[in-house]
Amino acid sequence: MTSPGNEELAALLARCALSDQRAFEALYQATSAKLFGVAVRITRRKDWAEEVLQESFVKIWHNAGSYDRDKAAPMTWMTAIVRNRALDWLRRPREVQASDEVEALLANVPDEAPGPEDLAELSARSGRLHECLEQLGEDQKRSITLAFFQGLSHGELAVRTGKPLGTVKTWVRRGLDKLKQCLDGLDLK
Amino acid sequence: MNYTNPKIRDGLAAEYVLGTMPERARRRFEAQLKTSPRLRGAVSEWERRLTPMAAEVPELKPPRRVWQQIQRRIHGDRAPARAVNWWDNLGFWRAATGMMTVALITLGFFLTPAVTTPVAETSMMVVVMDDMQTRSPAMTVSWEAGEAKQKLLRLRVIGHAEMAPDTAWELWMLPGGDKPPVSLGLITTHELQTLPVPAQLGDSLDEAWGLGMTVEPAGGSPLGKPTNPMLYMGQCVKT
Numbered sequence: 001m002t003s004p005g006n007e008e009l010a011a012l013l014a015r016c017a018l019s020d021q022r023a024f025e026a027l028y029q030a031t032s033a034k035l036f037g038v039a040v041r042i043t044r045r046k047d048w049a050e051e052v053l054q055e056s057f058v059k060i061w062h063n064a065g066s067y068d069r070d071k072a073a074p075m076t077w078m079t080a081i082v083r084n085r086a087l088d089w090l091r092r093p094r095e096v097q098a099s100d101e102v103e104a105l106l107a108n109v110p111d112e113a114p115g116p117e118d119l120a121e122l123s124a125r126s127g128r129l130h131e132c133l134e135q136l137g138e139d140q141k142r143s144i145t146l147a148f149f150q151g152l153s154h155g156e157l158a159v160r161t162g163k164p165l166g167t168v169k170t171w172v173r174r175g176l177d178k179l180k181q182c183l184d185g186l187d188l189k
Numbered sequence: 190m191n192y193t194n195p196k197i198r199d200g201l202a203a204e205y206v207l208g209t210m211p212e213r214a215r216r217r218f219e220a221q222l223k224t225s226p227r228l229r230g231a232v233s234e235w236e237r238r239l240t241p242m243a244a245e246v247p248e249l250k251p252p253r254r255v256w257q258q259i260q261r262r263i264h265g266d267r268a269p270a271r272a273v274n275w276w277d278n279l280g281f282w283r284a285a286t287g288m289m290t291v292a293l294i295t296l297g298f299f300l301t302p303a304v305t306t307p308v309a310e311t312s313m314m315v316v317v318m319d320d321m322q323t324r325s326p327a328m329t330v331s332w333e334a335g336e337a338k339q340k341l342l343r344l345r346v347i348g349h350a351e352m353a354p355d356t357a358w359e360l361w362m363l364p365g366g367d368k369p370p371v372s373l374g375l376i377t378t379h380e381l382q383t384l385p386v387p388a389q390l391g392d393s394l395d396e397a398w399g400l401g402m403t404v405e406p407a408g409g410s411p412l413g414k415p416t417n418p419m420l421y422m423g424q425c426v427k428t
Contacts, residue, residue: 024263025256028256028259032250032251032256033249033250033251034248036249036250037247037249038243038246040249041243041246049251050251050254050255053255054258054259054262057259058259058262061259061263071237072233072236072237076236076240079240080236080240083240083243087208091365091398092398128241129239130245133242145242147207148207148208148239148242151208152208152209153210153212154211157209172204172207172209173200173204176200176204179238179239180199
């Protein structure tokens with residue numbers, strides 16, 4: 001992912017690893033709006049997204065020392081933390097979610113984040129990945145974006161799309177294969 | 190599942206990162222991740238490939254209170270900020286909701302006797318339960334994973350909790366998915382206590398998503414299921 005400056009963010013993370021509070025605050029200023037957007041998009045609940053963001057930044061602070069810039073861009077690393085945490089929230093036992101549901105009604109959270117089905121929004125910014133997604137079949141692309149943003153399992157995808165489990169599994173597997181080939185620079189033809 | 194075949198490994202890593210793996214498979218995969226650097230490598234590769242999808246999501250400024258909460262949680266934390274090697278090994282505490290310090294203290298506390306006995310490698314299950322109202326750690330529970338005849342939970346209540354008259358604290362196993370909570374029994378407010386696990390629950394406990402505690406009428410829930418929302422709750426972490 002690009003901007004705000006990978007170099008800058010990597011440097012801030014390195015300072016966080018040395019317990020530099022001000023670097024941490026700068027990191028939060030630079031990335032929290034993007035990461036909160038991701039958390040809201042996945043959880044679809046602002047109150048949950050706040051929890052997720054909070055836990056993610058505590059984790060980022062503690063684990064900054066294990067960030068390896070050779071493996072991932074800083075924003076990718078942080079986004080993966082937020083996304084994993086958000087998916088964990090969604091996977092909480094239903095029984096527990098139910099009582100939260102009531103709070104949500106009270107909190108009257110507007111659904112500001114557009115749905116993952118809204119593929120038109122997958123526009124130019126993520127460059128290469130976007131191009132590669134465009135090369136997938138409609139069904140493959142839809143399954144992959146739904147799974148990415150909602151953490152749906154094969155079974156849940158089958159229910160959502162109304163297609164047999166086997167079909168959905170094939171869409172996902174082939175879609176991922178094609179994405180990999182495309183992203184890793186092999187010609188698709 | 191054969192994790193040594195590179196193609197299978199890569200396919201599994203892809204599904205794991207995407208999130209399509211069913212829950213049980215995911216747990217098994219996570220257990221493998223701990224011991225396989227290659228598998229971890231495959232996962233990082235896929236995170237690098239797929240995560241930019243999130244770049245498309247519009248930015249949204251979080252409320253000020255989020256930063257204040259983060260500050261509170263970090264400053265309440267007296268552990269050295271980096272215990273690097275330890276930390277890496279315990280990477281899989283990831284989900285312990287950032288309550289690392291407490292978890293580490295607890296582990297230190299409970300593991301001490303275990304370490305001195307030369308037993309074959311056993312893994313511990315640890316749960317850091319948060320007070321759902323204050324969002325701060327309120328209780329830790331740990332036990333030895335595996336096939337013990339009789340599992341014993343070690344509980345530690347943090348701070349000075351008080352129980353209202355004519356009520357009871359009931360501990361629940363939260364199996365995950367849409368399965369209902371299962372009672373593990375009543376507990377007290379004592380700082381340190383142990384609770385034997387009903388034999389028939391022993392195996393499923395290691396697989397549970399987490400634990401929860403509710404306040405129930407004296408004697409425990411008359412319905413066999415919680416009559417109140419979870420007061421304390423946390424996710425199981427295998428170490």
